[in-house]
Structures are given as C-alpha cells and as structure tokens.
Amino acid sequence: MNVKKYLAYIKVVETGSLTKAADLLNYTQPSISQMISSLEEEYGFALLVRQKNGVKPTENGLKVLQAMREIERGYEKLLGTVDGINGMETGKVRIGAYISIATNWMPRIVSEFKQRHPFIEIQLYEGNASELDDWLEEDTIDFAIGSSHHHKWDFRFLLEDPIVAVMSTRHEWAQANIISLQAIKEAEWILPYPDSLFEVHNFLKKEGIQPRITYQIRGDETILAMIRHNLGISLLPRLLLNSTILDGIATRPVEIPLSRKVGILTNTRKHAPTPAISKMIHFIKEWVNKEVGE
Structure with missing residues (x-):
C-alpha cells in the first residue's frame, strides 16, 4: 500500500x-x-x-x-501519535465554517493557535449550511463551526447568535425601536436561499409569513450591499455584522426574539479525532468563552 x-x-x-x-x-x-x-x-x-x-x-x-x-486520516493519526510520543506536535486540521465565522473569528483563532502549535497545519473551508453538511458527510473536513439546524451531527454548543432585522439607515423602519411581525409581512425582502439560513426560513414558516421576496441571493456580502442601497430588508445573524459592514446599515430586534445556536459539528460516525483536531476544538471553545462570551 x-x-x-x-x-x-x-x-x-x-x-x-x-x-x-x-x-x-x-x-x-x-x-x-x-x-x-x-x-x-x-x-x-x-x-x-x-x-x-x-x-x-x-x-x-x-x-x-x-x-x-479514511486511510489518510489513519495515517495522519499514526504520525501524530508518533510525534506526540517524541514530544512533537504535528498534524492537519480541516475546518469548515460559515462565511461570517470564517471572516470574524478564524483569522484570530488561527493566528493565536499557530503561536501555541506552529507545526499543526490548518485548512479552512467557507460554506453555507448545506455545504458544511456535505463536507462532513464526505469527510472533506474534520469538523464544522455552524448552527444546529438538525440532529445529524454531534454538536458542541459555543454561543447563541441573535438574528436581527437589517435595513438601510435610509429605510423608514430604521427609526423604529423594534420590528413587528406586521411590518415583516409588509416588507420587501432580500433573502438568502433556503440552503443557507434555515433558521430564518423556519421562523417565517412558523409565523405563517409569506414574505414578499424582491431578491433572493446566495452571497452574504451581496445581500448586505443591496440592503445598503435600500433595495429591501433582511433577517441576518449578528455574527455576520461587524463595525465596518454596519456603515450605512441599521439593525433592529424582531418582535419575537430569533436566534441560532452556533457550535462545533463533528461526524462521530466516521472517525475519532486526531490529537491535532482535539487540540483545535478545545482551543476554539476556550477562545469563544474568552473573546465572545456565552
């Protein structure tokens, strides 16, 4: 072989x-x-x-x-075990994450992790919820950082991520303190496709809201750009919104609080984690508790 x-x-x-x-x-x-x-x-x-x-x-x-x-994973685990016995930390970790998490968290996480473990290789894959599911199933990634929208994977909770109404600062609702369900029914929407933000689509379905979809977009950055030009409103996770992105954009809470649970998703049916993967998962949990809070 x-x-x-x-x-x-x-x-x-x-x-x-x-x-x-x-x-x-x-x-x-x-x-x-x-x-x-x-x-x-x-x-x-x-x-x-x-x-x-x-x-x-x-x-x-x-x-x-x-x-x-599977052979590749076993080989990496063997090398990691041998290196560990010899006092060295090596290995490879493949992480899938939502774009919002990859953009706002991962640069700092990887930078700080590499300072502690310089010989562990990190590979990062950006994707939506459906892509993370596929990558976990196909063993393209070792674990994902995403939301718990079903019970297919082992889930380790990291934080609750509020979902808020997002609109241009020129939009009439930007002056409101809270966005009512009636206002949502009357809005012109810019929505992600259903394979991206399951929580938003499930919320609208649960409340019996048939949104007036003006635009349906796959990319988060495109949605925000169109909102900034006052072409409609959307419901988006707060993690997606940083201080730079908020220029020209207003966010407001919804009448019925909405959020998504973000955590670490692993496919425990496929394999046990290597030492390098375990170190990264532990580091991410510590980092989120320290930098983001529960």
Missing part, C-alpha cells in the same frame, strides 16, 4: 488539477500523473476524467475516494 499515491489522488480531486496538486505536495506534475496512472493500472479502471479546465473523478473514482480519505 502506497499512502503517497492515495494522498496525491485526494489532492487532485480536491483541487481539480494535477498541476495544483503537484504544487501543494511539492511534486512535479509528471510525478503526480504517474502516481494516478499507477493506481489506475493497479485497480483496473480509470480514476479521473481529463477535461479542458482540469480533471474530475470518475464514478468509480468517487467510490474509492472515501476509503482513501
């Missing part, structure tokens, strides 16, 4: 490019190509489909990808 070949194939699939994978793994592109060809010859079927703009896994390639990732 040649673990290096598996790691090469995994990286090619993740990047969609033999050249990019070679750069990341410090190989030449022909070396990566030879590794993949060797695996294909050994298995008796093709692993990749070559396209003009890169490569993608074949159907059979996807079937073996999960097993290779």
